[in-house]
Amino acid sequence: MRARGGEARLKALLEDLVQYYVGVYPQNPLALAVWFEKAPDRPDQNLLALFAGTLRNEITVTPRQSLSWKTGIEGPPYLEVHASSVEFFVQELRYQPDRVSRYRDRAEVLYFDKKHLTDEVSQFFNIVTAPPGLVRCWYVDPDTYDRYVRRELTLRSQMAGHPSLGIVKTEQSPDFVNVKAIPHLEFNQRWLPLSLAAVRNYAWYSDWQSHPDRPGYLIVEGGSLYQILRFEVKTAPDYATRFQLLEKLPDDRYPEVYLRAVLPAERAPS
Amino acid sequence: MTDTLRSICEQCSQLNAPHLDFIPPELARHRKIIDRDLRELVAAAYNELDRAAALLAGSLLESVLFSFLSGQETYIGAIRGRPFVFDPNMSLQNYKEIFNRYFGRTMPGSELSDLTVEYRDMVHINRELAGPEDICSRAARDMLRIVDKLLADLAGFAAPAVQ
Numbered sequence: 546m547r548a549r550g551g552e553a554r555l556k557a558l559l560e561d562l563v564q565y566y567v568g569v570y571p572q573n574p575l576a577l578a579v580w581f582e583k584a585p586d587r588p589d590q591n592l593l594a595l596f597a598g599t600l601r602n603e604i605t606v607t608p609r610q611s612l613s614w615k616t617g618i619e620g621p622p623y624l625e626v627h628a629s630s631v632e633f634f635v636q637e638l639r640y641q642p643d644r645v646s647r648y649r650d651r652a653e654v655l656y657f658d659k660k661h662l663t664d665e666v667s668q669f670f671n672i673v674t675a676p677p678g679l680v681r682c683w684y685v686d687p688d689t690y691d692r693y694v695r696r697e698l699t700l701r702s703q704m705a706g707h708p709s710l711g712i713v714k715t716e717q718s719p720d721f722v723n724v725k726a727i728p729h730l731e732f733n734q735r736w737l738p739l740s741l742a743a744v745r746n747y748a749w750y751s752d753w754q755s756h757p758d759r760p761g762y763l764i765v766e767g768g769s770l771y772q773i774l775r776f777e778v779k780t781a782p783d784y785a786t787r788f789q790l791l792e793k794l795p796d797d798r799y800p801e802v803y804l805r806a807v808l809p810a811e812r813a814p815s
Numbered sequence: 816m817t818d819t820l821r822s823i824c825e826q827c828s829q830l831n832a833p834h835l836d837f838i839p840p841e842l843a844r845h846r847k848i849i850d851r852d853l854r855e856l857v858a859a860a861y862n863e864l865d866r867a868a869a870l871l872a873g874s875l876l877e878s879v880l881f882s883f884l885s886g887q888e889t890y891i892g893a894i895r896g897r898p899f900v901f902d903p904n905m906s907l908q909n910y911k912e913i914f915n916r917y918f919g920r921t922m923p924g925s926e927l928s929d930l931t932v933e934y935r936d937m938v939h940i941n942r943e944l945a946g947p948e949d950i951c952s953r954a955a956r957d958m959l960r961i962v963d964k965l966l967a968d969l970a971g972f973a974a975p976a977v978q
Contacts, residue, residue: 684953689949705947707929709953732915732926732929740923742923742925742964745964746964748953748956751818
């Protein structure tokens with residue numbers, strides 16, 4: 546317990562420093578911070594900091610510094626920072642993997658900004674931001690769908706910007722027409738399942754709740770269109786492991802959306 | 816037809832009669848500002864002003880998190896195992912992350928999604944242009960509910976707000 550408390554305090558000290566690094570170079574925002582070769586019981590710690598944009602083609606190791614830098618105390622715990630750019634790190638990963646393998650040893654990711662990371666770096670540090678089956682969707686409300694039917698807009702135009710939600714399918718009929726899925730949203734860059742209390746905040750649920758007779762639609766990445774039939778809440782303690790969700794809901798009660806694929810013949814003529 | 820802003824607002828008890836006791840007494844001016852903005856948000860919603868409601872709700876979200884978190888330094892410090900110093904110059908993104916991290920589990924279902932920041936950022940025209948045509952209307956509707964739920968969650972939060 547004491548060791549765990551010590552690790553938590555050490556992590557908090559590292560996070561303070563990482564927070565400082567986030568905006569320290571306006572042209573090169575922090576993309577990743579990894580506490581590597583973790584040994585909380587030792588006085589010396591190591592941090593890898595990767596920044597976006599172009600920097601010198603090397604991993605610069607800064608002189609050992611005290612983690613109590615904010616208070617001006619020069620004492621343990623100490624930290625050595627290995628700093629570089631994402632760009633250079635990717636090059637090393639590709640051509641000199643042995644030189645970067647140590648950064649994965651007993652590593653804990655303290656910070657990441659996925660818009661500045663590449664898939665290679667994310668995979669190397671096992672940064673998982675979505676369950677494997679997640680499909681991104683854009684909500685098309687009944688009024689907007691009517692406009693699409695009247696040819697006032699295209700469905701593709703509704704796919705602009707950030708997705709309204711993500712879904713993880715839990716069941717699909719053999720003909721792929723009927724689907725049940727768990728709605729997800731991004732919280733701190735990770736796609737997590739929504740509780741019933743949380744789905745109520747969003748139009749794709751509340752529109753259905755207020756007007757179940759007027760269906761809304763989801764257009765999924767790839768262009769398929771689904772009609773929202775209804776929502777139900779299911780108690781499913783196995784869902785988190787079965788579908789590799791990134792978080793288990795505390796009460797295991799998952800709202801599920803029932804969808805019906807809108808076949809091309811049924812769609813408004815384009 | 817989708818719900819009107821007015822009908823959504825009528826269902827949002829916290830927007831119409833907020834309980835702001837989670838704001839420490841010494842932050843009286845914060846409370847006054849939030850009270851004023853809530854009144855203006857309700858007025859915008861009753862007049863079906865999508866953009867005004869979306870932007871004001873985004874601003875309120877930031878004000879509420881700012882005021883709440885600044886009163887929770889002791890609580891957060893206890894969780895993280897070392898003092899937490901509230902930085903008043905951080906962004907909504909930072910406040911949201913801090914809130915989700917330290918209060919998301921304490922108040923289940925209260926976690927704020929990344930969409931909230933996207934919606935607030937629509938103050939910049941390029942961000943609205945990057946979304947579909949109805950993004951502003953949807954943001955206004957979602958944000959009314961999100962701010963209302965956040966206020967309800969904070970009103971019920973038992974931890975002491977004073978240092």
